[in-house]
Structure formats: structure tokens, C-alpha cells
Amino acid sequence: MNGIREIFDTGIRQNIFTMLSRKGNIIGKGKRRIGILISFIVLSFFSFTWYWSNEGKCNPFTAYSCWTGMPYDQPNPFRPSKVGFMVLTPWLAPIIFDGTYNLDVLNAQFHQRGVRVGLTVFAVRKYNIFVKSLIETAEQFFMAGHKVNYYVFTDDVRAIPKIMVKEGRSLVILKISGYKRWQDITMRRMQFIHDYIAERLINEVDYLACLDADMKFTDNVGVEILGDLVGVIHHGYFGKPRIEFPNERRNKSEAYIPVDTGDFYYTGCFFGGRVEEVYKLTNFCHNAMMEDKEKNIEAIWHDESYLNKYFLYHKPTKLLSPEYASNDNGPTYVIKRKKIIHVPKNYRVIRN
Ligand SMILES: CC(=O)N[C@H]1[C@@H](OP(=O)(O)OP(=O)(O)OC[C@H]2O[C@@H](n3ccc(=O)[nH]c3=O)[C@H](O)[C@@H]2O)O[C@H](CO)[C@H](O)[C@@H]1O
Numbered sequence: 001m002n003g004i005r006e007i008f009d010t011g012i013r014q015n016i017f018t019m020l021s022r023k024g025n026i027i028g029k030g031k032r033r034i035g036i037l038i039s040f041i042v043l044s045f046f047s048f049t050w051y052w053s054n055e056g057k058c059n060p061f062t063a064y065s066c067w068t069g070m071p072y073d074q075p076n077p078f079r080p081s082k083v084g085f086m087v088l089t090p091w092l093a094p095i096i097f098d099g100t101y102n103l104d105v106l107n108a109q110f111h112q113r114g115v116r117v118g119l120t121v122f123a124v125r126k127y128n129i130f131v132k133s134l135i136e137t138a139e140q141f142f143m144a145g146h147k148v149n150y151y152v153f154t155d156d157v158r159a160i161p162k163i164m165v166k167e168g169r170s171l172v173i174l175k176i177s178g179y180k181r182w183q184d185i186t187m188r189r190m191q192f193i194h195d196y197i198a199e200r201l202i203n204e205v206d207y208l209a210c211l212d213a214d215m216k217f218t219d220n221v222g223v224e225i226l227g228d229l230v231g232v233i234h235h236g237y238f239g240k241p242r243i244e245f246p247n248e249r250r251n252k253s254e255a256y257i258p259v260d261t262g263d264f265y266y267t268g269c270f271f272g273g274r275v276e277e278v279y280k281l282t283n284f285c286h287n288a289m290m291e292d293k294e295k296n297i298e299a300i301w302h303d304e305s306y307l308n309k310y311f312l313y314h315k316p317t318k319l320l321s322p323e324y325a326s327n328d329n330g331p332t333y334v335i336k337r338k339k340i341i342h343v344p345k346n347y348r349v350i351r352n
């Protein structure tokens with residue numbers, strides 16, 4: 001009992017400045033050291049309990065602003081963008097880079113609306129091997145604190161492993177018929193997404209994120225990506241002259257884009273937006289593919305080419321930087337934080 005009192009007296013009640021001003025050993029010796037350790041543990045315990053009870057919205061370092069109800073810095077209109085790249089397109093759509101937004105402010109807005117987000121992924125034939133790591137990393141990094149439904153479209157329901165998802169989130173496995181050619185599998189995603197939006201997604205989610213299967217999350221991806229119509233700039237063509245974009249150049253194709261036209265080259269592996277907008281997008285892409293099929297032509301990069309055609313005339317209202325779709329070779333001067341990456345794969349093995 002005496003020992004404990006001594007720890008309290010000499011350790012906890014000691015004026016912290018006296019301890020810090022002592023020369024040499026900053027936290028003192030013996031009982032005092034134990035006292036300081038205990039204070040530190042107790043303080044940390046309360047701070048973090050409080051942090052979690054606030055669903056992570058306030059943290060111990062912003063405690064004061066949380067109490068006062070002003071949990072963020074006032075925007076300073078004189079401060080130039082830190083990023084060093086274009087952050088607003090000529091049609092006034094933001095380009096999302098890490099460091100351009102305040103997630104606390106955005107989260108508060110989207111929480112008020114109780115936003116529901118759907119993530120679609122296709123795992124046909126051998127691509128079911130990618131599902132586990134995609135969903136597990138999404139559980140870690142995707143839309144933390146928001147309602148999420150994963151929709152996995154597959155030709156083999158039993159091949160999709162059991163994956164536990166957090167409360168407020170669900171995993172829906174949808175059986176679809178596969179196609180023989182891998183090109184048809186990737187292109188027909190547009191038709192499936194379109195049909196399932198009308199059948200059920202329109203009633204279940206507000207926004208959709210449509211991803212390739214061979215990807216995984218490596219950092220936080222939150223509501224900053226949500227917008228009416230969202231395209232992701234392909235990491236390989238960031239800042240390249242548009243003549244080099246691998247758009248479809250045969251003018252008989254519905255995906256045709258002339259060399260002197262085009263803003264950015266968008267990746268086919270990730271697009272999204274409000275569910276109604278994704279419905280229009282997938283409708284256009286699927287119909288364009290069907291018209292080309294009639295004409296016996298298939299665009300050079302399949303669904304990606306039709307997507308780029310759509311975005312040319314229906315400009316995205318929000319663009320995501322290549323941070324949201326890169327791989328190990330992405331340009332590091334552009335990509336400061338890799339948030340979603342392509343998993344390396346052996347094309348010959350996986351597509352046959
Ligand atoms: C980074 C990028 O620009 N990605 C695009 C590029 O990707 P990739 O070369 O990465 O295409 P990919 O092999 O990942 O195929 C696209 C997606 O289709 C699905 N799939 C494909 C084959 C299969 O047997 N089973 C299956 O489920 C799966 O979800 C896969 O992720 O080119 C494709 C068309 O050529 C698509 O436009 C991709 O979105």
C-alpha cells in the first residue's frame with residue numbers, strides 16, 4: 001500500500017516540468033519512472049477508448065476541436081494546392097489526389113446522408129482466386145465507417161471462399177453465365193452491371209464502384225471518391241500527349257476517338273458514380289459493343305475503349321488520380337500514396 005502511495009506521490013503528482021528540467025535522465029528513476037509509466041498507460045487508455053467510442057471521428061490529437069464542434073481547419077483561399085498537379089479539369093471536375101481533401105469534413109457530410117456504397121467485381125473462370133484478397137483488403141481500407149455491399153459476379157459460386165465482413169456491410173454472390181473468350185468476359189461486365197442495377201442495385205445502393213478482380217486495396221479509399229460520374233486516370237498515360245492514348249482509331253467502330261481529341265486516358269479497371277449514372281454509362285458501352293459486334297469489329301482495348309468514348313462526351317464529374325489504380329511500375333513522382341494496385345498475374349495461365 002505504501003509502495004503504491006509512493007509511486008503516486010513521487011511519480012504521478014510530481015510536476016512534469018520539474019521532471020523534464022532535471023538534467024540527465026528525463027523520466028527520473030525507480031518509483032518515479034513507474035509512476036510516469038502508469039500515468040502514460042492510463043491516459044492512453046482513456047484517449048483511445050474515447051477515440052473508438054466516437055467511431056474514430058475524433059482522435060486524441062484533435063480532441064479540443066471535437067469538443068468545440070469544429071473538427072477541422074478553416075479553408076484558406078490564399079493557400080495554393082500542395083499537390084503540384086492540376087486538381088480541377090477545364091470542365092470544373094476535381095481531380096482527387098492525396099492531400100487535396102479533408103476526410104473528416106467529407107465523412108460528416110456523407111454520414112448525414114447515410115450513404116450506401118456498392119462495389120462490383122467479376123470473378124469468372126480462374127479469376128475467382130483474386131476475390132479473397134480484394135474483399136479482405138477492402139474491409140481494411142474501403143469506405144471505413146460507411147455502409148458497403150460487395151457484389152461478386154461469378155460463374156462458380158462454390159469457388160468463392162467464405163469471407164467475414166464487418167457489421168453494416170454485406171457480401172452478395174451473384175451467379176452469372178461465363179463466356180468462352182476472355183474478351184467477352186471483360187466486355188460483358190457492362191451488360192451485367194446494367195441489368196443488375198435495374199433489377200436490384202438501384203434499390204440497395206446510392207453509389208457504385210466497379211473494379212477489376214485482380215486488384216487490392218493498399219491504403220484508405222473513402223468517400224472522397226464518390227461523385228456523380230467518376231473516372232480514374234490510367235497511370236501509364238498521365239501527362240502523355242493524347243495522340244499517344246491507346247484509343248480506338250478505326251472510324252467504323254463505335255469507340256472511335258480521333259487523334260486530335262481526348263482529355264485524359266481512363267483505365268477500364270475502375271469506374272463508378274451514382275447508380276443512375278453508372279446505369280447510363282453501362283447502357284452506352286454495352287449498346288456500342290453490340291453495334292460493333294454486328295459490324296464485326298471489337299475495339300482495341302475492349303470495354304476500356306468504349307468507356308473512354310463515353311467519358312469523352314459525358315465528362316466525369318470527378319476524376320481520381322492514378323493513386324487509385326496503379327501497379328508496381330506506376331510513376332512515383334505522380335503517385336505519392338498507392339491506394340489501389342493491380343496484382344501481378346501471368347496472363348497466359350490465368351486467361352486460359
Ligand atoms: C488496368 C486496366 O486498364 N484494366 C483493363 C485492362 O485490364 P487487364 O489486362 O488487367 O484485364 P483483366 O485480365 O483483369 O480482365 C478484366 C476483368 O474481367 C474479369 N475477367 C476477365 C477474364 C476472365 O477470364 N475472367 C474474369 O473474371 C475480371 O474481373 C478481370 O479483372 O484491359 C481490359 C480489357 O482488355 C479491361 O478494360 C480492364 O479493365
Ligand SMILES: [Mn+2]
Nearest residue numbers: 212213214269
Ligand atoms: Mn485487371
